[in-house]
Amino acid sequence: GQQVMQIPQYQHVQEGEDFTTYCNSSTTLSNIQWYKQRPGGHPVFLIQLVKSGEVKKQKRLTFQFGEAKKNSSLHITATQTTDVGTYFCAGPYVVSNYQLIWGAGTKLIIKP
């Protein structure tokens, strides 16, 4: 069946280092969404990418959607303690524009 794989599962970084999470879909996606979940919180929408090869920036966060619309990445430059949390990608099921299929998430941990 349709799958979305997200790697790595965890990433430990020193504050100030960069962070990247990758998302790979088994099928071509019409769009991809990214969410952030702080520890103990609920997922919060970050961005939606729609176009092939699209790159969007939000301050220190850079989001990319692959040319084939099957992969995506989120890169954070110079991490801060406020970036701690789990980052999820999600794309629509082929058979339903309402349902999303989710990656397992990448947990960003800042080393003390």
Next chain:
Amino acid sequence: NAGVTQTPKFQVLKTGQSMTLQCAQDMNHEYMSWYRQDPGMGLRLIHYSVGAGITDQGEVPNGYNVSRSTTEDFPLRLLSAAPSQTSVYFCASSKQGGKLFFGSGTQLSVL
């Protein structure tokens, strides 16, 4: 706007008990859904609705029922709680194809 309101925040049940998790949204979203989140895992869809009177199963529907009598409300019923249903539950809503707005979650423990 309150957004998506989910109650209760915490609940402890004994095996075999039933309960209803409440979810309400005030954004006039046609789409509402229930997810469960287990440690180290992503979000798994339980049930969803694309409008009042319309519901459908997601990835993990067994042991749960839903109904959608109004646009605003989408309760999730656990029929006979089992330890395997210990999880964090999130309700979410959206416009078609739009971003999801999540409730604050319910942490459920089944003993």
